[in-house]
Amino acid sequence: MNDAQGRPSRILLLGGASEIGLAIVAALPLAPDTHLILAGRNLAQMEERAATLPCTVTTTAYDATALETHRDFADTVFADADIDLVISAAGILIPQSELDRDPQRAGELVQTNFTGHVTTLLAVTRHLRNQGHGTLVVLSSIAAVRPRRANFVYGASKAGLDAFAQGLADSLHGSGVRLLLVRPGFVTGRMTQGMPPTPLSTTPDRVAAAVATALTTTTATAVWVPRALAPIALLMRLTPRVLWRRVKR
Amino acid sequence: MTTRLDGRPEERVLTGWGRTTRSRARVVGSLDGEALAELMAAQPPRGILARGAGRSYGDAAQNAGGIVVAPDAAPRIEPDLRAGTVRASAGSTFADLLSALVPHGLLLPVLPGTRHLTLGGAIAADVHGKNHHVDGSISSWLESIELIDGQGRARILSPLLDGPAFRATVGGMGLTGIIRAATVRLMPISSSRLQVSTHRVDHLDDLMAGLHQATQRYAVAWIDATAQGRALGRGVLDLGDHLDAPDPLHEPDGLHYRPTQPPAAPPLPFNPATALTARAFNTLWYRKAPRHTHRTASLNDFFHRLDAVAHWNRALGPRGFLQYQFAVPEDSAHLIAHVLQTFQNHRTAAFLATVKRFGPANGNPLSFPLRGWCLAVDMPAAAPGLGPLLDQLDRKIAEAGGQVYLAKDARLSASRFTDMYGDLKDWRTVRDELDPRHLMRSDLGRRLGLCR
Numbered sequence: 197m198n199d200a201q202g203r204p205s206r207i208l209l210l211g212g213a214s215e216i217g218l219a220i221v222a223a224l225p226l227a228p229d230t231h232l233i234l235a236g237r238n239l240a241q242m243e244e245r246a247a248t249l250p251c252t253v254t255t256t257a258y259d260a261t262a263l264e265t266h267r268d269f270a271d272t273v274f275a276d277a278d279i280d281l282v283i284s285a286a287g288i289l290i291p292q293s294e295l296d297r298d299p300q301r302a303g304e305l306v307q308t309n310f311t312g313h314v315t316t317l318l319a320v321t322r323h324l325r326n327q328g329h330g331t332l333v334v335l336s337s338i339a340a341v342r343p344r345r346a347n348f349v350y351g352a353s354k355a356g357l358d359a360f361a362q363g364l365a366d367s368l369h370g371s372g373v374r375l376l377l378v379r380p381g382f383v384t385g386r387m388t389q390g391m392p393p394t395p396l397s398t399t400p401d402r403v404a405a406a407v408a409t410a411l412t413t414t415t416a417t418a419v420w421v422p423r424a425l426a427p428i429a430l431l432m433r434l435t436p437r438v439l440w441r442r443v444k445r
Numbered sequence: 446m447t448t449r450l451d452g453r454p455e456e457r458v459l460t461g462w463g464r465t466t467r468s469r470a471r472v473v474g475s476l477d478g479e480a481l482a483e484l485m486a487a488q489p490p491r492g493i494l495a496r497g498a499g500r501s502y503g504d505a506a507q508n509a510g511g512i513v514v515a516p517d518a519a520p521r522i523e524p525d526l527r528a529g530t531v532r533a534s535a536g537s538t539f540a541d542l543l544s545a546l547v548p549h550g551l552l553l554p555v556l557p558g559t560r561h562l563t564l565g566g567a568i569a570a571d572v573h574g575k576n577h578h579v580d581g582s583i584s585s586w587l588e589s590i591e592l593i594d595g596q597g598r599a600r601i602l603s604p605l606l607d608g609p610a611f612r613a614t615v616g617g618m619g620l621t622g623i624i625r626a627a628t629v630r631l632m633p634i635s636s637s638r639l640q641v642s643t644h645r646v647d648h649l650d651d652l653m654a655g656l657h658q659a660t661q662r663y664a665v666a667w668i669d670a671t672a673q674g675r676a677l678g679r680g681v682l683d684l685g686d687h688l689d690a691p692d693p694l695h696e697p698d699g700l701h702y703r704p705t706q707p708p709a710a711p712p713l714p715f716n717p718a719t720a721l722t723a724r725a726f727n728t729l730w731y732r733k734a735p736r737h738t739h740r741t742a743s744l745n746d747f748f749h750r751l752d753a754v755a756h757w758n759r760a761l762g763p764r765g766f767l768q769y770q771f772a773v774p775e776d777s778a779h780l781i782a783h784v785l786q787t788f789q790n791h792r793t794a795a796f797l798a799t800v801k802r803f804g805p806a807n808g809n810p811l812s813f814p815l816r817g818w819c820l821a822v823d824m825p826a827a828a829p830g831l832g833p834l835l836d837q838l839d840r841k842i843a844e845a846g847g848q849v850y851l852a853k854d855a856r857l858s859a860s861r862f863t864d865m866y867g868d869l870k871d872w873r874t875v876r877d878e879l880d881p882r883h884l885m886r887s888d889l890g891r892r893l894g895l896c897r
Contacts, residue, residue, distance in 0.1 A: 197504060197888045200465035200767045200855035201832035205892070225832050229858045278509070278891070326491065328469035328510030329888075372458050372469025372509065412827060414763050 197280060197329055202412055203227045204280035204331075208273055210316060212236035212255060213245055215385045216335060217285030219404035224281075224411070226251045233273055236286070260286040260312030261304060270319035274327075281411075282320050283333045284313055289387050295349050302349045309353035314360055321364065321373070328372040333407060334361040338381045338420075341429045344443055365417055377418040378407055381425050398422055459513065462758050463502035464765035465826045465855050468509030468888055472496075474517035475536060481623055482597030484512065485884055492886030492896065495623040497566030498538060500559055502768050503855025504888035505570070505618055511886060514623060516563060521626070524549060530588055532628040535565025540704045543744065547702035551631040552687075555583040556748045560704060565624040570852035571616035571812040575663040575685070575748070578804040582814050584615040585807060586630045594622035595880020613875040616812035618851055620890050621879045636688035637700040639663070641742045645734045649678025649782055653818070656802050661686045663747070664802065669731045670785055670795035670822055671724040678785050680800070681734040685747050692741055702744060709755040716762025716825045723794040761825060767855055769835060770821035772803055772814060773847035780845055781820050784838055788822060791834055797823040810872035813850045821853070832856070840864075851889065859894040869895075 198204050203225045209217045212234025221232060230251040234242040235258035246253045258269055273279065288308050295302040317332065324330040340358035343351035358377065365375035382388065382397040403421045410416040420426045432440075460467040476484065484493060491511030499506050507513070516536025522545045524531045529551060533542060540560040542553055557572040568590060573582040580586075589603045592614060600622075602611040614621045642661075646652040652666050661684040668680035691699065751757060758766070773780045781800060788795045799821050806815040824831070839849065839857060843864035849857050863869075876883075883896050890896035 197466055197468060197509060197892055199832070199892070200463065200503060200765070200826045201835075202827075203832055203856075227832065227858060228836065229860060277897075326510050328491070329467070370456065370458065370469070372467065412764065 197278065198331075199227065201225055203230065205229060206231045206233070206277060206279045207281045207283065208233045208235060208279050208320075210235050210258060210282065210284045211260070211286030212242040212258070213238060214285035214287070215387065216380070216383065216400045216403050217283050218245055218249070219400040220283055220285070220333065220407050221246075222249060223401070223404035223408040225408075233279075235269070235273070258286075260316065261307045263307075263311060263315045266312070266315040267319045270316065270323055274320075274323040278327045279323070279330060281331050281333065282324070283335075284317060285335050286312060287335065287387075289350055292347055292349065305349055306353045306356075309350070310356040310360070313357050317360075317364060321368070324373040325368070325371050330373050331411065332364075332368075332373065332375040333411075334375060334377050336361060336377055336379045338379055338425055338429065340379065342432050342435075342440065345441055346444060376407065376410055376416060378403065378410075378421065379418065379425065379429075380421040396422055396424060396428065459496070459499070459507045460765075461503045461506060461855060462500050463767045463826065463855060464758055464761075464763075465767055466504045466507065466888065468504070468507045470494075470508050470511055470513040472513045472515050474515065476514060478593055478599050478625065481514070481593045484514075485593075485595065485597040488882060488884060492884050493623070494885060494887045495535070495565060495569075495619050497536070497563030497569070498561050500562040500566065501570060502853045503851075504892065505852055505854075506566070507888040508886055509888050509891075516565070524551065524631075526551070529631050529633060530628050531631060532626060533564050534626050535563060535568075535624045537564050538562065539564070539567070543702045544704065546631060547634075547637050547700050547744070550634055550700055552634045552744075553629065554580050554586050554632040556744075558749065559752055560745070560749045561752065564627055564629070568615055568624055568627055569617060569619045571807075571809055571814075572852070573803070573814050575665040575683075575801060577814055578664065578802045579662050581804055581807060582812060583629070584612075584809055584812060587611075587615065588628040588630055590614060590624055591626040592622045592624055592879075595882060595884045599625075600879075609871070609875045610879060612807075612809040613811075613872050613879070616809040617872070617876075618811060618889060618895075619887060620885045620895055621876055622885060634687050634700070636691045636696065637702060637744055638688050638692045638695055638741045639685040639744070639747050640688055640739070641683065641685040641747060642739045643684075643735065643737070644682040645680075645731070645736050646682055647676060647679045649680075649785070652678060652680050652682060653778065653781070653800070655682045656800065659684050666800045667730070668785070668798040668800055668820075669727040670788055670798035671720075671727045672731070673789055677789070678782060679731060681731065683747075685742070688741065695741070695743070705745065705753075707753050707755045710757045710760035712756075712759040713762055716764060716766075716827065718761060718766070718794045718796045718825050720792040720794045723796040726796060762827075764825070764827040766823055767826045768821055768823045768853040769838070770819065770850040770853045771838075771842045771847050772817060772819040772850070773842060773845050774815060774817040777845035777847060778818050780841060780847065781818055783841070784820060784822070787834065787838060788824070791828075791830060793824050793828055793831065793834070795822045795824045810869055811851065811866065813848055813852070815846075815848060817847075821850075826855075836861070851893075854889070857893065859892065862893045
């Protein structure tokens with residue numbers, strides 16, 4: 197259970213080497229006894245990146261694309277004790293041109309960014325429901341709002357995730373479990389290295405701070421980072437298609 | 446707040462009085478002993494917990510994902526006027542008990558700061574009153590407890606015949622079984638009013654000296670936790686004794702007890718208690734207190750002042766508040782000033798603080814009071830940096846041999862808890878005997894490592 201100051205005692209980070217994911221953990225109020233479980237493919241890398249966090253860290257193997265393992269994975273991480281916060285941060289970004297050349301890679305992207313989240317979050321949610329408390333943080337994206345020709349497979353995967361998370365959040369109403377959907381704009385960081393930032397771009401630390409603030413409220417269900425993206429998302433939806441398809445990136 | 450369930454179980458998100466932690470449980474109404482035994486035989490995977498009125502501040506009366514048994518039946522109160530005792534169902538509130546007992550010239554000898562708590566909850570938390578230095582906690586006044594233990598067996602625990610089980614249960618935060626009823630020894634009174642003297646004291650040392658020297662049965666001091674520098678710990682001393690004879694002015698028809706129907710506070714979407722408003726409120730309260738007065742007061746006025754506004758917890762914003770209540774031994778009395786100073790330095794919006802003297806501890810493994818001093822400070826839970834600040838105070842209090850009150854707690858870590866209360870080997874042995882399958886569980890118990 198979170199304590200009175202909203203400090204979780206056990207955190208599960210899916211995509212344990214994720215820059216945003218680790219930034220979120222670092223931005224949270226942590227108690228000395230807080231236990232962080234990093235789940236991902238590269239155990240050594242996760243350990244290295246989490247070395248400066250002021251809490252107990254353990255790592256466990258998790259592959260977002262290995263759908264058949266997700267149920268056992270969830271059963272195992274929840275076996276010891278309750279988990280108060282699950283951050284679903286696994287995700288990849290591959291340039292559209294590469295996907296056009298190699299459609300199978302597009303399948304991997306969708307599997308990592310969408311399908312793997314669905315199977316993992318459903319498996320995790322079963323345990324959260326049973327324990328009657330807990331918070332899920334799901335990282336969506338501004339790209340989920342409307343697919344852009346420059347980036348539409350990624351956009352489609354995030355749109356699927358966004359829709360799934362909204363439905364999951366509604367299904368969790370009254371269960372004691374809460375879902376926070378995070379929609380950052382363009383995040384400058386490892387994932388977008390070499391790409392020129394768009395207007396209203398943000399950083400992993402700013403995303404993390406926004407998530408930490410949203411988690412202190414009892415009501416927030418979705419958070420845009422920066423906040424100005426909310427009205428822009430509306431404009432994006434309303435833009436006529438003839439104009440929209442001319443958007444270069 | 447009594448639960449109305451009409452016999453149907455209901456999934457419900459529960460919180461404590463401070464509204465800081467929340468979790469969902471399957472809430473069922475009062476069950477008879479047979480139904481409880483059946484429930485326990487079914488071994489629900491997330492365990493069972495009894496909840497009273499939900500007046501503990503933290504997560505003591507929550508059982509996330511499990512079953513919570515909440516009283517929904519009318520209270521059963523059977524006074525034995527000749528013996529001066531009362532047998533009452535665990536779901537009876539102190540208001541119910543006072544209404545039934547005071548007209549007969551009998552009083553519960555331990556009255557905590559609200560009349561809305563239940564007898565079962567009071568026993569589980571081993572509550573104390575303003576007279577702990579004279580009369581001890583409720584544990585010393587219990588003739589027997591009727592408990593359904595974790596195996597579904599109905600047991601009658603008396604302090605003399607079942608010492609270990611009794612002491613593990615009184616203060617045991619509901620983790621040894623479900624208390625069905627109890628028999629309490631009462632205190633005869635000749636009047637339902639008290640002779641109260643109030644003194645405004647402008648320094649903490651004098652205030653504590655005043656409490657130390659008090660000859661009255663009831664002694665408590667309200668502290669202006671926002672006063673700084675030389676005024677640190679200034680406050681108002683409240684001393685009271687029962688009148689020896691009925692007050693002809695206020696009770697011409699004999700003793701009576703009328704719980705008022707107080708106005709309810711509105712739920713506020715923000716937290717009005719800031720460092721500034723807390724200071725304004727406390728200064729005003731202090732200034733308006735007379736330097737010295739003597740007056741008579743009703744039981745409600747003297748004991749249950751906070752009950753004058755119903756649901757006052759809702760008026761402190763959606764993120765809730767917490768009460769940091771701890772006791773330290775006599776030789777660590779300086780920690781009272783230290784804690785006040787720490788809250789000062791961090792501009793904590795401590796909107797309410799009280800200090801009391803405690804008499805000797807009773808030896809129950811999980812009971813809170815210990816001989817020395819007790820401070821309780823209410824503050825908004827969301828203040829930035831409050832978590833590490835309180836962690837640091839926990840450490841100091843543990844080092845001094847002090848304890849934090851579990852009935853108020855929603856944040857103590859398992860390791861600090863062990864520092865304060867010990868490894869509880871004896872308690873765990875008795876619990877294993879009463880509840881070998883560890884079916885009785887709570888969010889507090891999980892947090893402190895008392896159950897799974």
